[in-house]
Amino acid sequence: MSKKLTKRNEDYSKWYNELVVKADLAENSAVRGCMVIKPYGYAIWEKMQAQLDRMFKETGHQNAYFPLFVPKSLFEAEEKNAEGFAKECAVVTHYRLQSDPDKPGKLRVDPQARLEEELVVRPTSEAIIWNTYKNWIQSYRDLPLLINQWANVVRWEMRTRLFLRTAEFLWQEGHTAHATKEEAVAETEQMNDVYADFVENFMAIPVIKGVKTESERFAGAVETYCIEALMQDGKALQAGTSHFLGQNFAKAFDVKFASKEGKQEYVWATSWGVSTRLMGALIMTHSDDNGLVLPPNLAPIQVVVVPIYKGEEQLRQISEVANKLVKDLRAVGISVKYDDRDTHKPGFKFNEYELKGVPVRIAIGPKDLEKGTVEMARRDTFEKQFIERDEVVDTVKALLEEIQQSLWQQALRFRDEHITEVNSFEEFKEILEDTGGFVSAHWDGTAETEEKIKELTKATIRCIPLNAKEEAGIDVYSGKPSKQRVLFAKAY
Amino acid sequence: MSKKLTKRNEDYSKWYNELVVKADLAENSAVRGCMVIKPYGYAIWEKMQAQLDRMFKETGHQNAYFPLFVPKSLFEAEEKNAEGFAKECAVVTHYRLQSDPDKPGKLRVDPQARLEEELVVRPTSEAIIWNTYKNWIQSYRDLPLLINQWANVVRWEMRTRLFLRTAEFLWQEGHTAHATKEEAVAETEQMNDVYADFVENFMAIPVIKGVKTESERFAGAVETYCIEALMQDGKALQAGTSHFLGQNFAKAFDVKFASKEGKQEYVWATSWGVSTRLMGALIMTHSDDNGLVLPPNLAPIQVVVVPIYKGEEQLRQISEVANKLVKDLRAVGISVKYDDRDTHKPGFKFNEYELKGVPVRIAIGPKDLEKGTVEMARRDTFEKQFIERDEVVDTVKALLEEIQQSLWQQALRFRDEHITEVNSFEEFKEILEDTGGFVSAHWDGTAETEEKIKELTKATIRCIPLNAKEEAGIDVYSGKPSKQRVLFAKAY
Numbered sequence: 009m010s011k012k013l014t015k016r017n018e019d020y021s022k023w024y025n026e027l028v029v030k031a032d033l034a035e036n037s038a039v040r041g042c043m044v045i046k047p048y049g050y051a052i053w054e055k056m057q058a059q060l061d062r063m064f065k066e067t068g069h070q071n072a073y074f075p076l077f078v079p080k081s082l083f084e085a086e087e088k089n090a091e092g093f094a095k096e097c098a099v100v101t102h103y104r105l106q107s108d109p110d111k112p113g114k115l116r117v118d119p120q121a122r123l124e125e126e127l128v129v130r131p132t133s134e135a136i137i138w139n140t141y142k143n144w145i146q147s148y149r150d151l152p153l154l155i156n157q158w159a160n161v162v163r164w165e166m167r168t169r170l171f172l173r174t175a176e177f178l179w180q181e182g183h184t185a186h187a188t189k190e191e192a193v194a195e196t197e198q199m200n201d202v203y204a205d206f207v208e209n210f211m212a213i214p215v216i217k218g219v220k221t222e223s224e225r226f227a228g229a230v231e232t233y234c235i236e237a238l239m240q241d242g243k244a245l246q247a248g249t250s251h252f253l254g255q256n257f258a259k260a261f262d263v264k265f266a267s268k269e270g271k272q273e274y275v276w277a278t279s280w281g282v283s284t285r286l287m288g289a290l291i292m293t294h295s296d297d298n299g300l301v302l303p304p305n306l307a308p309i310q311v312v313v314v315p316i317y318k319g320e321e322q323l324r325q326i327s328e329v330a331n332k333l334v335k336d337l338r339a340v341g342i343s344v345k346y347d348d349r350d351t352h353k354p355g356f357k358f359n360e361y362e363l364k365g366v367p368v369r370i371a372i373g374p375k376d377l378e379k380g381t382v383e384m385a386r387r388d389t390f391e392k393q394f395i396e397r398d399e400v401v402d403t404v405k406a407l408l409e410e411i412q413q414s415l416w417q418q419a420l421r422f423r424d425e426h427i428t429e430v431n432s433f434e435e436f437k438e439i440l441e442d443t444g445g446f447v448s449a450h451w452d453g454t455a456e457t458e459e460k461i462k463e464l465t466k467a468t469i470r471c472i473p474l475n476a477k478e479e480a481g482i483d484v485y486s487g488k489p490s491k492q493r494v495l496f497a498k499a500y
Numbered sequence: 501m502s503k504k505l506t507k508r509n510e511d512y513s514k515w516y517n518e519l520v521v522k523a524d525l526a527e528n529s530a531v532r533g534c535m536v537i538k539p540y541g542y543a544i545w546e547k548m549q550a551q552l553d554r555m556f557k558e559t560g561h562q563n564a565y566f567p568l569f570v571p572k573s574l575f576e577a578e579e580k581n582a583e584g585f586a587k588e589c590a591v592v593t594h595y596r597l598q599s600d601p602d603k604p605g606k607l608r609v610d611p612q613a614r615l616e617e618e619l620v621v622r623p624t625s626e627a628i629i630w631n632t633y634k635n636w637i638q639s640y641r642d643l644p645l646l647i648n649q650w651a652n653v654v655r656w657e658m659r660t661r662l663f664l665r666t667a668e669f670l671w672q673e674g675h676t677a678h679a680t681k682e683e684a685v686a687e688t689e690q691m692n693d694v695y696a697d698f699v700e701n702f703m704a705i706p707v708i709k710g711v712k713t714e715s716e717r718f719a720g721a722v723e724t725y726c727i728e729a730l731m732q733d734g735k736a737l738q739a740g741t742s743h744f745l746g747q748n749f750a751k752a753f754d755v756k757f758a759s760k761e762g763k764q765e766y767v768w769a770t771s772w773g774v775s776t777r778l779m780g781a782l783i784m785t786h787s788d789d790n791g792l793v794l795p796p797n798l799a800p801i802q803v804v805v806v807p808i809y810k811g812e813e814q815l816r817q818i819s820e821v822a823n824k825l826v827k828d829l830r831a832v833g834i835s836v837k838y839d840d841r842d843t844h845k846p847g848f849k850f851n852e853y854e855l856k857g858v859p860v861r862i863a864i865g866p867k868d869l870e871k872g873t874v875e876m877a878r879r880d881t882f883e884k885q886f887i888e889r890d891e892v893v894d895t896v897k898a899l900l901e902e903i904q905q906s907l908w909q910q911a912l913r914f915r916d917e918h919i920t921e922v923n924s925f926e927e928f929k930e931i932l933e934d935t936g937g938f939v940s941a942h943w944d945g946t947a948e949t950e951e952k953i954k955e956l957t958k959a960t961i962r963c964i965p966l967n968a969k970e971e972a973g974i975d976v977y978s979g980k981p982s983k984q985r986v987l988f989a990k991a992y
Contacts, residue, residue, distance in 0.1 A: 038574055038631050039567045039619065047562035047647060054563065070539035071546065075531045076568075076621075076652055076668050077590075080597070082530055084607045094597040098569075099609050100621065101593045103656040105572070105586040115576045117591050117618055126609055127531065129568075129592065129621075139530050149843060155539060160568055160652065164595040176568050351641060 013363075015297045020241040027291060028170045031300045031364050034287075041168035041175030045284070048364060051308035053178065053284060057158065059210050059305075060180065060282070063202050069154045069182060076160075077127035078136045086260035089134055092227020096163040098129040098175075129162040134228065134279055137183045138257040145185060145275055147266045152195070153185040171288040172245075172500050179283035185275045187265065189254075192276035193231075196252040199280040200233035203248035211286070212303040212416040213237050213293045214423045215247055216446070216495065218471025223455050226279075230254035236470045236495070238423045239292035242444020244470045244497035247289050250280035288500065293419050294388075300365030301388050303415050304408040311337060311344045311404055312366045316354045316373035323348065326372050329397065333370070333382070336401050342408070362387060367411050368404055386411060429493065433484045436496070440467055446497050450490035452483035461485050467496040505855075507789045512733040519783060520662045523792045523856050526779075533660035533667030540856060541779065543800035545670065548778060549650065551702050551797075552672065555694050561646045561674060568652075569619035570628045578752035581626055584719020588655040590621040590667075621654040626720065626771055629675045630749040637677060637767055639758045644687070645677040663780040664737075664992050671775035677767045679757065681746075684768035685723075688744040691772040692725035695740035703778070704795040704908040705729050705785045706915045707739055708938070708987065710963025715947050718771075722746035728962045728987070730915045731784035734936020736962045736989035739781050742772035780992065785911050786880075792857030793880050795907050796900040803829060803836045803896055804858045808846045808865035815840065818864050821889065825862070825874070828893050834900070854879060859903050860896055878903060921985070925976045928988070932959055938989050942982035944975035953977050959988040 013030065014022045029035050033049030036042075045053065061071070077100060084090040104121035108114040130136065137155075144150060162176045182199060186192040200217060207213045215235035225232045229251035237247045258264070258274040267273050294301040304310050313333060315326040330346050337344045345366075347357055354371065361369055371383040382400060385392045388411055395403050426445025430436045439447050451457060451469065462468050464485075472494045481490045505522065506514045521527050525541030528534075537545065553563070569592060576582040596613035600606040622628065629647075636642060654668045674691060678684040692709060699705050707727035717724040721743035729739045750756070750766040759765050786793040796802050805825060807818040822838050829836045837858075839849055846863065853861055863875040874892060877884045880903055887895050918937025922928045931939050943949065943961065954960050956977075964986045973982045 035635075037567045038571055038628065039569045042567035042569060044567065044632050045565040047564045050564045051562065053565075070543065072539045072542045073537040073670065075529045075534035075536065076654065077531045077534060079530055080607060083597075084605070087605060090597075090607060094599075094607055097595070097597045098592045098619070099594040099597065100590045101609065102591040103589070105575075105582075105589045105591065105620070107586075113576070113579060115572060115582060115586055117593065127590070128597070136530065140527075140536050143527075162568065178565065 089228030093131040100127040131163045138261040151187045156182045181281040196278045200250040214420045218473040226251045244499040248282040253277035299363035302365035309345045311368045313346045313370045446495040448493045449484045450481035452488035581720030585623040592619040623655045630753040643679045648674045673773040688770045692742040706912045710965040718743045736991040740774040745769035791855035794857035803860045805838045805862045938987040940985045941976045942973035944980035
């Protein structure tokens with residue numbers, strides 16, 4: 009397979025699809041819409057998981073595990089939630105295969121092994137979890153209940169794309185129960201803030217915090233908070249959501265608690281999740297025509313060391329120096345790979361690590377041996393410098409921090425340059441087509457206008473930003489009065 | 501719910517079921533045979549995962565993720581494997597629900613949304629993984645391929661028990677590909693050794709390493725290595741298995757590689773796994789009539805501090821001392837909980853932490869304040885001692901190590917006392933009924949005898965121990981000649 013990528017300005021979508029495969033992140037599987045996450049891609053996901061898990065635990069949450077399957081009768085209990093996901097449900101109807109009498113060596117579903125009640129493969133776990141919480145919650149002393157689950161979920165999507173929209177994906181889903189509305193709303197906001205903190209400070213992806221309009225809300229939620237990121241092609245990507253569920257699930261599953269005053273009250277709920285979709289956001293925020301660019305925080309290999317040599321004796325000498333460097337770098341917690349494969353030339357290796365987004369590359373050749381130097385190159389800017397050998401550790405440490413910062417600044421600049429205020433529908437359409445990005449426009453607050461604009465432009469309201477100031481104006485499409493601007497964009 | 505447990509010698513099985521629920525480890529869910537792993541149980545599983553994951557990575561393995569579903573045509577490709585699991589397969593046949601026209605507000609499976617090909621929910625992932633490896637392996641340079649997956653799997657068992665046998669369970673499954681038979685066998689043995697090392701040195705559970713007889717082998721394997729543990733009731737429990745798969749899957753999925761000499765050869769395979777079943781082994785090795793007993797390595801809370809006080813002022817004074825201790829213990833990496841809940845009495849708390857197996861309990865009362873001491877109790881022996889406050893950290897550190905060792909020694913003694921050599925079938929049955937445990941007996945090597953003994957005694961051959969010496973003898977049942985003793989037992 010050629011390592012050459014399509015250029016972003018030729019075909020962004022093709023560039024993305026190629027990059028995901030060529031950088032060994034993921035690939036399509038034999039199961040329609042389901043992906044295989046390859047070791048290199050999974051290693052990045054593990055870094056995300058580890059950091060998020062720490063942040064969840066620091067905010068008082070514990071992990072647990074609930075069943076993959078949801079009996080249909082539970083699934084349909086919260087009607088809006090059920091209605092929202094019904095069209096995407098994979099359904100288990102049988103529990104046994106048997107030899108196919110018509111085809112020797114083949115199997116068929118055993119018609120005798122039909123389940124009395126069908127099982128839905130969880131598209132999200134509110135139903136099964138709230139049915140469980142019913143038994144866990146009796147009194148205000150049992151609250152709050154702050155639980156997270158790392159799991160796979162299945163939503164039968166018709167059009168899928170690696171990481172961005174797959175039938176099966178990996179995620180975490182937090183499900184909390186509270187005694188009061190205020191506490192539940194505070195939890196919803198806190199977890200949206202945790203997501204923003206993680207995505208901005210760990211992944212170097214700027215986001216806008218906001219709430220969804222009613223039509224974009226999670227099925228079964230009273231309010232959906234979200235963080236919205238902007239990709240290089242000017243399309244928005246919803247990076248995480250945190251839902252205030254009110255008492256909807258408590259009522260559907262009859263979950264009540266005895267308050268301090270001894271009254272029976274319905275419990276208040278939240279749920280919140282981020283998924284392997286974040287891998288897509290990562291790729292489309294930082295990468296370039298040469299391949300993946302990874303913030304050092306997420307790089308499975310932060311530094312690669314490549315020897316440039318002729319003959320075994322030179323390799324031996326270089327390896328001695330390289331192994332010492334590797335040891336010193338590991339000692340300060342930096343992940344390093346020394347690639348001394350003799351089956352590939354240095355140029356091949358350089359391209360490979362460029363494609364895979366390794367932040368720092370160190371090359372050591374015979375001249376470096378003489379001079380006591382190494383050549384150090386950074387992936388994001390391609391800048392090279394020669395460094396004294398005993399300055400490598402300090403330089404790499406500083407450089408990794410600088411790259412993390414620099415990627416953040418670059419993404420922030422791009423994002424900020426792509427928020428455009430418009431005051432007419434003509435302008436709205438022009439900006440959307442020419443510049444792309446977020447269009448900040450007045451909206452009259454009706455689902456009709458929202459729908460009409462979507463029909464005409466494919467742009468949706470990504471969010472009503474939390475930091476938006478009240479500002480009287482008129483809706484760009486309907487001309488009706490509006491109280492504030494919202495952010496529109498085409499979206500993934 | 502009463503915290504009182506059934507005693508082990510009254511009804512071991514009932515004791516186990518009660519303990520799992522009362523110690524907040526897991527419970528049955530609304531889905532037949534599927535469990536909810538509660539936060540306290542999950543925290544123990546996370547500790548196992550973290551340690552195993554480290555050990556897998558240290559032996560060169562990487563994590564990846566493969567689809568939950570296996571198309572039926574792939575599933576049936578390796579016939580023995582397919583035949584072995586066909587009876588336990590949950591099958592997805594449809595991908596959509598719709599409103600039920602006959603029952604307003606209810607859903608039904610949309611008959612129009614039938615899948616062209618049914619999807620099996622993975623009972624194990626050889627099929628989907630080897631279908632993927634086909635594209636990853638072309639040359640000897642691509643080998644070995646050393647991959648592990650943390651995942652949920654589903655096996656539709658008719659009789660289920662929490663952790664021991666559940667329809668859905670969590671596990672890891674390693675799947676490796678090698679250029680030679682020798683290398684694949686070495687990998688199979690290495691991973692069985694990794695499991696033994698983990699289970700013995702981390703979980704304090706002694707195991708016997710061996711290989712399975714043909715009839716107990718993994719479906720599709722050439723050889724199944726295993727580690728077998730012994731529970732307190734004298735029944736064996738298979739704690740982990742590592743399979744040498746030969747070229748069976750390579751042939752079924754046509755996975756060949758170009759050797760160094762340029763020849764096309766089939767790839768050699770292994771797979772190996774341990775699951776949440778290990779939680780059952782943990783419980784049934786160390787726990788007692790008062791509840792769970794946890795080796796400190798696996799305890800989510802290693803030390804609990806309980807204040808004994810009257811009135812707020814006393815609590816304030818005790819808390820000052822307690823908080824300092826908590827800080828000092830955490831500083832050396834010990835996980836501590838300070839339980840100053842005012843809703844429960846000390847006696848209640850003592851019972852709760854006993855039930856949950858917290859290894860060390862520290863109580864601080866007004867007299868301790870005066871004397872500058874604390875009362876320290878260990879969970880495993882119930883021994884108590886008074887300790888000077890400034891000796892707490894060192895004492896706890898030493899005590900945790902001692903408890904880990906002591907549990908290991910106790911389990912080892914029990915296990916060794918329950919391996920009995922027998923030389924007649926009368927003796928065989930007597931030992932099995934009276935003492936239980938492993939019965940070491942001569943076996944003629946035939947499946948018929950193995951089956952007959954199972955029929956008559958319910959005992960199966962747990963393994964042919966790797967360290968067994970050759971020893972001529974006669975089969976205890978058939979009287980035919982035998983070359984070595986094997987271990988029989990009743991098993992979970």
